[in-house]
Amino acid sequence: GAVVSQHPSRVICKSGTSVKIECRSLDFQATTMFWYRQFPKKSLMLMATSNEGSKATYEQGVEKDKFLINHASLTLSTLTVTSAHPEDSSFYICSARTLGAGGVRETQYFGPGTRLLVL
Amino acid sequence: GIQVEQSPPDLILQEGANSTLRCNFSDSVNNLQWFHQNPWGQLINLFYIPSGTKQNGRLSATTVATERYSLLYISSSQTTDSGVYFCAVRMNSGGYQKVTFGIGTKLQVIP
Numbered sequence: 355g356a357v358v359s360q361h362p363s364r365v366i367c368k369s370g371t372s373v374k375i376e377c378r379s380l381d382f383q384a385t386t387m388f389w390y391r392q393f394p395k396k397s398l399m400l401m402a403t404s405n406e407g408s409k410a411t412y413e414q415g416v417e418k419d420k421f422l423i424n425h426a427s428l429t430l431s432t433l434t435v436t437s438a439h440p441e442d443s444s445f446y447i448c449s450a451r452t453l454g455a456g457g458v459r460e461t462q463y464f465g466p467g468t469r470l471l472v473l
Numbered sequence: 474g475i476q477v478e479q480s481p482p483d484l485i486l487q488e489g490a491n492s493t494l495r496c497n498f499s500d501s502v503n504n505l506q507w508f509h510q511n512p513w514g515q516l517i518n519l520f521y522i523p524s525g526t527k528q529n530g531r532l533s534a535t536t537v538a539t540e541r542y543s544l545l546y547i548s549s550s551q552t553t554d555s556g557v558y559f560c561a562v563r564m565n566s567g568g569y570q571k572v573t574f575g576i577g578t579k580l581q582v583i584p
Contacts, residue, residue: 390516398508398516398559400572414569447516464516 356382358450360465367438368473375433375468377448383428384450388462389421392445404431438472445469475499475564479575486550486582494545494578496560503570504563505536507545510577511556519545519558550582 357380367373377387389401402418404410404425412418420442422434431450435442449464476499486492496505507519519534520527522543526535531550536543547554557577563570 397574397576398561399574400561414566414571445514447514449516449518461521462518464518467514467516 356380356450356463358384358448358463358465360446360448360468362468363466364469364471366471366473369439370437373435373438373470375435375446375448375470377431377433377450377465379429379450379463382450382452382463384431384452385428386451387425387431388449388451389423389431389433390447390449392447392467394445398447401433435470438470440472443470443472475562475566475571475573477560477562477573477575479558479560479578481578482576484578484580486580488550488552488582488584490550490582491546491548492550492580494547494558494580496543496545496562496575498541498543498560498562498564498573500541500564502538502541502562502564505543506561507534507543508559508561509554509556510559511553547580550580552582552584555580555582 359378361376387404391399401416402410402412406425406428410423425431445467447467449462451462478497480495504523509517522534522536524538531548533546557579559577561574563572
C-alpha cells in the first residue's frame with residue numbers, strides 16, 4: 355500500500371527555537387497534504403490543508419505565522435513550528451491524498467506522526 | 474459551536490463479536506470521515522461518508538445526514554481492530570468550513 359513517512363519521529367527542542375517536520379509520500383504523488391495535531395489523550399485537530407504549489411489553507415484558529423506549511427512538490431510537505439513554546443508540545447501527523455480518475459477523491463494515507471516536546 | 478459526540482467512549486469486545494459505534498453531530502455536514510488509530514498512533518482513513526452506506530470488508534458505515542448521525546459497524550472483530558475510532562465532520566461555521574473531530578471510541582478486542 356501507499357506509504358507516507360515523517361521525519362523526525364521524535365524531537366525535543368528548547369523554547370524559542372524552530373522545528374521543521376517533513377512529510378513525504380514515498381510511492382505516489384500527493385496533490386493534497388494535511389497536517390493534524392493530537393494532544394495527549396485527546397482528539398485530533400486538523401491544522402491545515404495544502405495543495406502542491408499553492409498556499410496552505412489553515413483551519414480557523416490555527417496561526418499561520420506560527421505553523422508554516424510548505425508543499426513544494428508532489429511528494430513533500432513541511433511543517434515548521436516557529437518559536438516553539440511548551441504549549442506547542444504535541445503529536446503532529448501528516449497525511450497525503452491523491453485524486454483518482456475523473457477527479458474522484460482517493461483515500462488518505464497517514465504518516466506515523468512526530469512527537470514534539472518543547473522544554 | 475459545532476458538536477461531534479461519539480459513543481460509547483470505551484468498548485471491550487471478545488474476539489469475533491460485532492459492534493456498532495455512533496457519531497452524532499450538531500448540524501448538516503459537507504463531509505464525514507471515520508478513522509482508526511492503532512495503539513501505536515498510526516491513523517487510517519476508513520470511510521468518507523457524508524451520506525448513505527459503504528462497506529469495506531468487515532467494516533461498514535452508514536450516515537443518516539437528515540438525522541445527524543453516523544454509525545460504524547465492525548463485524549467479527551479481531552484483536553487488530555483495537556485502537557481508537559474517530560469520526561470527523563466538515564461543516565460550514567460562520568462563513569468558514571471547519572473540520573471537527575469527536576473524542577473517539579476506544580475499542581479493545583480481547584482474544
